[in-house]
Amino acid sequence: MSRRVVIIAAGSRGDIQPCVALAQGLVARGDDVRLVASGRYAPMVGTAATAAARKDGGTGRGGMELAPLTADPTEILDSEAGQELLAGGRNPIRFLGGFRRILGPMAERLLAECLDACKGADLVLGPTLGLLPRHLGEYLGVPWALVHFQPSQPTGAFPHPFVPRSRALGPWGNRAGFLAVDQIAWQLSRPFINPWRRDVLGLPPLPLRGPMHDARRTGRPVLACFSPSVVPAPRDWPPYVHLTGYWFLDEPDWEPPPALAAFLDAGPPPVYVGFGSMRPEDPEATARVVRSALREAGVRGVVQSDPETSDDDVLAVRDVPHAWLFPRMAAVVHHGGAGTTAAGLRAGVPTVVCPFFGDQPYWGERVAALKAGPVPLPFRELTAPRLADAVRQAVRTPEMAERAAALGRHISAEDGVTRACEVLAKIA
Incomplete structure (x- = not known):
């Protein structure tokens, strides 16, 4: 009925x-x-x-x-x-x-x-x-x-x-x-x-x-x-x-724009960085920290930002379904919202959580406890060297990648x- x-x-x-x-x-x-x-x-x-x-x-x-x-x-x-x-x-x-x-x-x-x-x-x-x-x-x-x-x-x-x-x-x-x-x-x-x-x-x-x-x-x-x-x-x-x-x-019919598809095909899997609906007090300063960290870590990046700010090693995107994007990344960096954390874990890639408030620190701690990512890096403590170090841990620790992949299989089932x-x- x-x-x-x-x-x-x-x-x-x-x-x-x-x-x-x-x-x-x-x-x-x-x-x-x-x-x-x-x-x-x-x-x-x-x-x-x-x-x-x-x-x-x-x-x-x-x-x-x-x-x-x-x-x-x-x-x-x-x-x-x-x-x-x-x-x-x-x-x-x-x-x-x-x-x-x-x-x-x-x-x-x-x-x-x-x-x-x-x-x-x-x-x-x-x-x-x-x-x-x-x-x-x-x-x-x-x-x-x-x-x-x-x-x-x-x-x-x-x-x-x-x-x-x-x-x-x-x-x-x-x-x-x-x-x-x-x-x-x-x-x-x-x-x-x-x-x-x-x-x-x-x-x-x-x-x-x-x-x-x-x-x-x-x-x-x-x-x-x-x-x-x-x-x-x-x-x-x-x-x-x-x-x-x-x-x-999920959005199974979603198709990536040509710029995103070309960027992913042009090199090794990048690292995603985005903070969802969180609004940093100084967005431009945050963008500089993120790009500096990606360069210092030696990785390509897909960042949540104005597409006009893209360059050879960093593609800026607006809204891209996480279910499509995250499995194509080497690691994901985000604020630790419950939904974004879930998407990252299901994708089976290491997660770096930079929590702002509320339950976000908790989800960051769960990711670290499950060995699917490094210890959370609070957003208020975000610097280029610290973020670069967390990204390096995420992309260069085989055990972390294996644990993230296994967890992703469990969640997907x-x-x-x-x-x-x-x-x-x-x-x-």
Whole structure:
């Protein structure tokens, strides 16, 4: 039986792509899916919807559409508040507090847009920030589930990605770190969530303790969309946490522009360097550091930049699908976003992570722990000599290349979208 599934996918490209991949899987099973995301990503959703319709063979059993949010993540990161957020590292108070300062003034508008997008929904999915799926599901009287892009379920096995120092206190400290992040997030979002519940949804305000305790007590389903090869499931995670594997959005029909194809054919595999939606405070200075590092490391490069800045040894590109590009690289250098890290690991090439903030340092540490790349190099510490040294390690360490290739094979054999769709099919 067809359902109307609403997926709240607020965030940057790395947050949107997995949700679009999941939407394609649900459409293939006959569901109608509405993605709630920035209008900036309308072309991505449109292309995916066309591909899903082509696979459907014209039966029209399911469909996909975008309910656009007016907030643009790129504009936010370019702003002064966005730059402060990027400088916050992995401190959970600064990170979540930064989100509150940015989203607070537009919260009323964004909540109204999410509510409008959920009309007629039979199932609501979304991230834990603000726990919007819970509020909307309660208001509509429909099931809801959470999506975790990084480990967010309490465990004694390892610390929360934002609170690495809690490991010094052992299993108790690790679990306490997860609960502390829950509380910080709730206390920062409570001032605008509770009035919205009361005045718009007609629901009672939630207590000081917040909604996560109740969600876990009742076994609300969680889809953890990362690979067990990268983050093995701890023994103390309950059955309602489903570690599905990554949700990859591929573009099999994509063809490279002639300049990119010619550059790749003209020499040995280059090294990719790009920082996704992250916005360095001084982009020109960053570009100089990157190019100097590539020259010092003695490698060719493909960099995320203005194509007009290309030269004989460095090709600058705009948006190129990572699924196509990364397997053709000798190594990849990026910010460590969950989606970009997943693409690099699946490609089976060594990864150099230069994290800015949030969970990015965590993914860099996982890459290093898996011996698929060197230790992460924080972006704020980026210099040409340090980046050159990391690149040399990545391209000249046979054991690292072998480990990256083996990990890539494991991840490629997983089918996270199918697993997630199977879980969602059982939610009534």
